[in-house]
Amino acid sequence: MNNRPHLRRAAALAAVALAVTACGSSQSADSDTLRIAGPFEIHSLEPSSDGYFFTRLHVTETLVTADVEGNLVPGLATTWSADEANKVWTFELADGVEFHDGKPMTPENVVAVLEKMAADAASPLADVGVETIRADGTSVVIELSEPNVSVPATLSHYSTGILAPSSYDAEGKVEKIVGTGPYEVAKVSLPSRIETVRVADWRGKEPEVEKVSFQAVGRAESRAVMATGGQADVVFGLEPAGRERVESTDGVDMESALQPRTILMKMNAADPALKDVRVRQAISMALDRESIAEAVLREKDIAATQLLTPTLADWDAELEPLTYDAEKAKALLAEAGWKTGADGTVAKDGRPLTLELLTYPDRPELPALATAIQAELKKVGVKVDVEVTNSSEVPAKHGDGSLQMALVAKSFALISDPLPTVADTFAKGGSDWGTMGWSDPAVDKAVAALMAGAEGEEAAEHRRTIVTSAQEQLPLVPVSWYRMNAAVSDRVEGFQIDALETSWRITDIELAE
Amino acid sequence: MSRLGGVVARRAAQALAVAIGVSALCFVITQRLPGGIAYRIAAGRYGYDMVDADAAASVRDELGLDRPLWQQLGEWVVDLLQLDLGRSLVTSQPVMTEVSHYLAATLQLALLSIVIAVIAGAGIGVVAARRPGGFADRFSSLWVAGVRAVPPFLLGLLLMIVLSAQLGLFPAVGHGDGGIVLPALTLGLSLSGLVARVTRDAVIEVRGSAYVEFAQTKGLPERWVLVRHVLRNAAVSLVPYLGVQFVVLIEGVVVVESLFAWDGLGHSLVHAVFWRDIPVLQASALVLALLIVLVNTLVDLAVLGLDPRPRGRAVAA
Numbered sequence: 138m139n140n141r142p143h144l145r146r147a148a149a150l151a152a153v154a155l156a157v158t159a160c161g162s163s164q165s166a167d168s169d170t171l172r173i174a175g176p177f178e179i180h181s182l183e184p185s186s187d188g189y190f191f192t193r194l195h196v197t198e199t200l201v202t203a204d205v206e207g208n209l210v211p212g213l214a215t216t217w218s219a220d221e222a223n224k225v226w227t228f229e230l231a232d233g234v235e236f237h238d239g240k241p242m243t244p245e246n247v248v249a250v251l252e253k254m255a256a257d258a259a260s261p262l263a264d265v266g267v268e269t270i271r272a273d274g275t276s277v278v279i280e281l282s283e284p285n286v287s288v289p290a291t292l293s294h295y296s297t298g299i300l301a302p303s304s305y306d307a308e309g310k311v312e313k314i315v316g317t318g319p320y321e322v323a324k325v326s327l328p329s330r331i332e333t334v335r336v337a338d339w340r341g342k343e344p345e346v347e348k349v350s351f352q353a354v355g356r357a358e359s360r361a362v363m364a365t366g367g368q369a370d371v372v373f374g375l376e377p378a379g380r381e382r383v384e385s386t387d388g389v390d391m392e393s394a395l396q397p398r399t400i401l402m403k404m405n406a407a408d409p410a411l412k413d414v415r416v417r418q419a420i421s422m423a424l425d426r427e428s429i430a431e432a433v434l435r436e437k438d439i440a441a442t443q444l445l446t447p448t449l450a451d452w453d454a455e456l457e458p459l460t461y462d463a464e465k466a467k468a469l470l471a472e473a474g475w476k477t478g479a480d481g482t483v484a485k486d487g488r489p490l491t492l493e494l495l496t497y498p499d500r501p502e503l504p505a506l507a508t509a510i511q512a513e514l515k516k517v518g519v520k521v522d523v524e525v526t527n528s529s530e531v532p533a534k535h536g537d538g539s540l541q542m543a544l545v546a547k548s549f550a551l552i553s554d555p556l557p558t559v560a561d562t563f564a565k566g567g568s569d570w571g572t573m574g575w576s577d578p579a580v581d582k583a584v585a586a587l588m589a590g591a592e593g594e595e596a597a598e599h600r601r602t603i604v605t606s607a608q609e610q611l612p613l614v615p616v617s618w619y620r621m622n623a624a625v626s627d628r629v630e631g632f633q634i635d636a637l638e639t640s641w642r643i644t645d646i647e648l649a650e
Numbered sequence: 651m652s653r654l655g656g657v658v659a660r661r662a663a664q665a666l667a668v669a670i671g672v673s674a675l676c677f678v679i680t681q682r683l684p685g686g687i688a689y690r691i692a693a694g695r696y697g698y699d700m701v702d703a704d705a706a707a708s709v710r711d712e713l714g715l716d717r718p719l720w721q722q723l724g725e726w727v728v729d730l731l732q733l734d735l736g737r738s739l740v741t742s743q744p745v746m747t748e749v750s751h752y753l754a755a756t757l758q759l760a761l762l763s764i765v766i767a768v769i770a771g772a773g774i775g776v777v778a779a780r781r782p783g784g785f786a787d788r789f790s791s792l793w794v795a796g797v798r799a800v801p802p803f804l805l806g807l808l809l810m811i812v813l814s815a816q817l818g819l820f821p822a823v824g825h826g827d828g829g830i831v832l833p834a835l836t837l838g839l840s841l842s843g844l845v846a847r848v849t850r851d852a853v854i855e856v857r858g859s860a861y862v863e864f865a866q867t868k869g870l871p872e873r874w875v876l877v878r879h880v881l882r883n884a885a886v887s888l889v890p891y892l893g894v895q896f897v898v899l900i901e902g903v904v905v906v907e908s909l910f911a912w913d914g915l916g917h918s919l920v921h922a923v924f925w926r927d928i929p930v931l932q933a934s935a936l937v938l939a940l941l942i943v944l945v946n947t948l949v950d951l952a953v954l955g956l957d958p959r960p961r962g963r964a965v966a967a
Contacts, residue, residue, distance in 0.1 A: 174823075181741040186695050258708035259696040310742050327743065327751075329913050330824065354823050354911040358807055362822045366815030499698040527924065528698035529689035529706070536703050546699065569702035 170348040171629070171648060173641065174363050175373035178328040178353040182311040184250075185259040189295040193641045194333050194349060196237075197298030197316035200228050200247070200277070201289045203553035203639045209289050213247070213299055213317065214277075223284040223590045228292070229276045233340050236301035237321040244272035250299050251277070251292075253309075260296035261552060264561070286590045290554035293639065319344050319644055329353040344644040357501070364389055364624035370648075371632065371641070372624040376501070377435040383624040390625055394636040395448050397550040398619035399441060400506060402494070403531070403543040406612050407574025410490055411541065415473040417611040421459055422466035423517040429509045430617050433502055441615035444607050448636065449555050454601040456608045459615065466517045475518070483518035491520040496544040497528035506616060507544045532569035545570060546619065550637055560584045562613070563603060575612035653954065661947040665940055672939040673730075673932045677723050680928050687926045688715050694740035694925030713739055726932065736929040740921075745933045748918070753937055755825070756914035759834055759907075760899035764892060766838025767845045772888070774842070775849025776881070782854055790850060794843040806836040806909045823911035833910040837903055841895055848891050852884035859883070886957045893949035897942050 179187050184197070191197040202212035214228040234242040248270050254260040255267040266282040279288060291297070301315035314322050319341065320333040331351040335344060352369065354360045361379030364372040365386045375383060375391070383391050402420070404411050411417060426440035442458035467477075475483035475490055482489045492514075496507045504525045511521040521542075534540035547562070547570055549555045562571030565581050583599035591599055607613065625632045630647045681687070688710040692701045695709070710716060729736055735745035778790035797805070809832050814822040820831045856862060857880055865875045904916040915934060922931040 181695065181743075183695075183742060186697070186741075258704045259692075259700060263704075326825070326913075327741065327748075329911055352824055352911065355908045356911075359810065359823050359909055359911060362807075362810050362815045366818070366822060368814070368822055497698060527685055527690060527693060529693040529701045530685055532702050532706065533686045533689045548699070570699065 168650070169346070169648065170350055171346045171371070171643060171646060172369045173349065173351045173371045173373070174354050174360055174369040175351065176353070176355060176357070176360070178355070179325070179331060180328055182314055182325070182327075184298050184300065184311065185254065185257045185296040188298050189638065190331060190351065191314050191316060191318075191322075192295040192298050193638065194331060194351060195318040195320045195344075195640060195643055196314055196322055196333055197295075197300060198318045199294065199297050199299070200230075200292040202293050203637055205633050205635050205642065207550070207553045207637050209293060209553060212293070213242070214292075217289050219286075219288070223286050224281045226279045226281070226288045227273070227276050228279070228289075231340075232275075234317050235340065236303070236317055237315050237336060238301055238303045240301060240303070242299065242301070242317055244275060244277050246302060247277050247299055248272050249302070251279070251297060254297050257296065261291050261294050261557060262297055264557070265291055284589045286588065287552070287554050287557045290552045291557065294552045320349060323348070342644075345647040346643055349643055361624075364626075367626065370626040370629050373621070375622055375624055379624075380435075380622065388627045390627070391622055392625050392632065392634045393620050393622040394634045395439070395446055396548070396619045396621045396636045396638075397446050397449050397555060398546055398548045399444060399446065399615050400503070400544065400546045400617045400619065401441075401444065402510070402614040402616060403535075403540070403545055403570070403573060404575075404612055404614060405538075405540050405542070405573045407538070408492075408541050410485075410492065412574070413473045414610055415469045416475070416490075417614065419466040419469040419473070419517065420514060420519065421611050421614045422462045422469070423519070424510060424513050424614075424616065425461040425463075426459070426616060427461070429506065429513065433505045433509055434617060436620060439618045439620055441617050443604065444613060444615045445549055445555070445559075445604060446618050449549065451597070452555060452559070452600050452604060454604050456604060459608070463517055470517065470519075477518050481515075481518055482520050489520060490518065491522065492541045493522045493524055494542045494544055495524050495526060495530055495534065495540065497531070498525055499528055500546050503544055503546065510544065510616065535567070535569050535573055538574075540573060544616070553637055553639065556587055559603065560588055563607070572612040575610065577606045577610060580606045654951070657947060657950045657954065661943055661950070665943040668939045668943060669936055672935045673726075674723070676932045676935045677719075677726070677928060680923075680926055680931060681719060683923075683926070685926075688713075690924070690926040691739050694921070694927065709739075726929070735933045738927055738930045740925045740927045740930075745929045748930060749915075749933045749937055752913060752915045752918040752934075755912060756900055756916070758830060759837070759903075759912060759914060760896055762830060762834035763837035763841060763899055764896055766834055767841035767895070768892070770839065771842035771845025772849045774846040776853055776876075778846065778850045779853035779857065782850075787850070790846050794847050797839050797843040800840075802836055802840050802903065803905045803909060805840060806832065806906055809835055810909070825912070829910070829912075833906050833912050836906050836910075837899060841899075845888070845892070845895075848888055849884060852887040853880055856880050856883045882956060886953055889952050889956065890949050893945050897945055900941055900945075901938060 179190055181187050192199060199212045200214040201209050201217065204210050213231055213234060215231050217226065217228045219226045230244055230247065236242055251262065251270045254262045255270065257263055265285045265288060268280045268282045270277065270279050299317060300311065304311050304313055304315045306312040319336055319339045321336050322331065323334045324332040329352060333349045335347050354363065357374065357376040357379055360372050361375055361382055363369040364375065364383050367388065380391055383389055404417055406412055427437050430440040431437040443456050445452045447453045470483050474485045478484045478489065484490065494507055494510065496503045498504055507523045511523050514521050531543045531545060549558050551558055561568050563580050563584055564571060565576065567573045567575065580603050583602040587596060587599050621636060623634055628649045630649055631645045633642045633645060635642055686706065688706040689701060692705040692709045696705055737744055738748055774790045774793055778787040781787060810822050813819045813832060820828045823829065862875060862879050865879050901916065904920050907914045907917045918930065919934050922934060
């Protein structure tokens with residue numbers, strides 16, 4: 138840095154009452170700090186809430202983790218195996234693991250953390266039917282009440298990151314994060330900032346980057362300024378306008394990857410109008426997904442042609458893609474008894490087809506997409522009322538049966554294996570963020586067989602059954618896929634974008650001088 | 651009772667009444683808001699798309715949200731009397747820690763904004779009042795219209811792009827290293843328009859008064875007239891106005907806070923409402939209510955100091 142910015146800065150500071158600004162601490166951009174900015178805030182240190190910050194920052198580690206392709210690889214466990222019935226799982230722990238407080242990690246420590254998570258409704262470990270968790274020599278044994286093949290994938294979830302006993306206060310709440318990873322926490326300022334520093338003499342390969350900071354920045358406009366102004370090295374979650382600015386700025390590039398996340402309309406298949414599959418198909422056909430994606434997301438090629446993204450290769454059954462055909466949509470509605478009335482809205486027995494579409498603002502594109510859908514459906518005579526509300530209204534209205542349609546962004550790989558999420562989405566009797574009032578016995582059977590450990594060609598057949606039924610029956614109408622993006626400064630070398638966001642792969646990064 | 655004591659006693663009684671009223675009202679309103687409270691809290695805790703009926707049920711059990719309302723409110727009051735504000739339902743942090751963190755950030759920002767508003771606004775106002783209708787006065791009208799017309803969000807973004815991204819003078823977001831400058835500048839400049847207007851009008855009015863004419867007649871240099879007589883008397887109008895603006899700034903300037911990722915009380919209040927985090931909401935409202943009473947008290951005392959003439963009943967006596 139030369140002297141002139143200093144001078145200018147000093148002059149400007151003086152002009153705006155220097156004295157009061159002195160209360161801020163100095164956090165100058167050291168050249169050895171990797172500065173990350175992203176949209177989400179750190180509300181809590183509890184692993185089942187926002188634990189992903191600490192796994193992504195390599196502070197805590199899980200027993201199993203995933204590589205950038207989503208394959209399971211060893212974390213704190215070196216190997217794992219199940220009995221014949223997939224009901225008893227044994228995880229052999231790595232040697233010489235130390236917590237950041239200097240204490241060695243014991244199998245009992247691991248058991249204690251996993252037991253907590255098995256009892257925490259917000260952790261996927263609570264859904265696998267854990268009977269007992271115990272230490273056995275240098276390994277941890279998990280016994281289940283039902284067969285489950287997804288236990289290793291579940292143990293890659295951030296909520297199961299292993300914390301030292303010293304992390305908890307007297308009431309058992311997490312008061313600080315003491316993990317086992319190559320970075321340790323230097324400072325956490327809830328809700329917006331985490332600073333970490335490389336652990337000296339860590340058990341594995343020492344990472345190149347010495348310090349890392351994460352700053353939560355809620356507004357996409359501010360994040361774009363940080364990316365283009367060189368105030369952060371990696372900036373996640375830019376909106377179209379910001380992406381365009383980054384692309385025209387030197388020294389910073391956009392990276393992106395298709396996520397296993399789909400924006401879809403959850404349909405109440407028990408609703409008097411929506412229980413007719415022809416109505417659901419008509420709604421799907423009335424959507425010009427490419428134009429919607431182009432207009433709202435400014436990316437035509439993420440218009441969904443099926444429920445699961447093609448990147449989930451095992452689940453890609455090369456289905457007939459969902460297409461746009463407004464005329465056919467009208468014909469299907471007519472076939473189902475909905476005739477166009479005088480005002481252009483279709484009606485049956487004198488009642489117009491009016492549907493409520495619920496959505497939430499947490500992902501800013503959802504309300505915009507909802508209005509685009511509203512406009513598309515109006516063209517075929519379906520009147521949609523868009524209701525933007527809190528996300529929790531979706532499960533709440535699912536519970537009391539009053540939901541008609543909800544536009545949601547659903548991740549199909551909360552853990553590296555999509556199976557548990559798919560199983561939950563198509564659970565018998567419906568699920569909060571999955572189907573509603575819909576059932577297909579063939580799908581139920583296929584899900585059960587997969588959960589019980591079906592393999593090879595048989596498993597592929599079951600997966601095909603599920604995705605084919607979803608495509609034809611449309612209990613969930615896919616609208617668009619999701620691309621996660623990051624603006625990455627040229628001084629960052631070796632950055633890889635991880636679509637599953639298991640980690641930010643900081644250990645592979647080097648900072649150029 | 652001395653007048654000072656009178657002001658303080660009256661305000662203290664007001665503080666107590668406000669505190670009780672505001673917290674009870676907060677509790678009742680939160681309960682009356684639409685949407686399942688357990689679902690909202692679960693959404694705050696686990697992320698917007700991680701909430702399901704199970705998570706909501708476990709939240710309901712853990713927090714005892716099924717208990718009768720009077721029991722929940724009663725517990726809060728009993729804890730409050732022991733100066734225990736409880737823990738946030740969402741973050742599990744002690745409410746005291748959380749609210750004082752946000753409050754400190756908000757006070758810093760509000761203070762610096764007021765300082766900027768006064769330097770810029772009062773400066774322009776005094777200069778404009780020298781020759782009403784002159785160049786400086788017309789410039790001040792333009793300034794007032796300009797800063798009032800630009801929404802703070804846009805002004806903030808402009809400042810961010812120019813001072814941060816282009817010139818690299820200040821960080822765009824965050825709390826350290828001069829991060830306060832841009833949000834304070836945004837708020838301070840927005841506010842400076844009206845401060846300029848109020849100052850200008852007050853100064854013109856005071857200048858036309860008999861005592862200023864007397865001070866000039868007795869040969870006091872112009873600068874002393876301005877400082878001793880004009881500004882002091884103009885301040886009597888300006889200080890209560892600034893008090894009101896300060897309260898507005900403390901109550902939260904959510905848009906500016908979120909633009910600059912400044913963790914202030916406005917930000918925390920919005921989240922607390924969104925998540926139905928009742929203890930945080932009650933504590934924030936309590937602190938705000940008390941702060942408003944405190945600011946009003948300070949304004950009263952300042953005005954009393956600036957203009958010690960007796961008033962009200964004391965005049966009649």
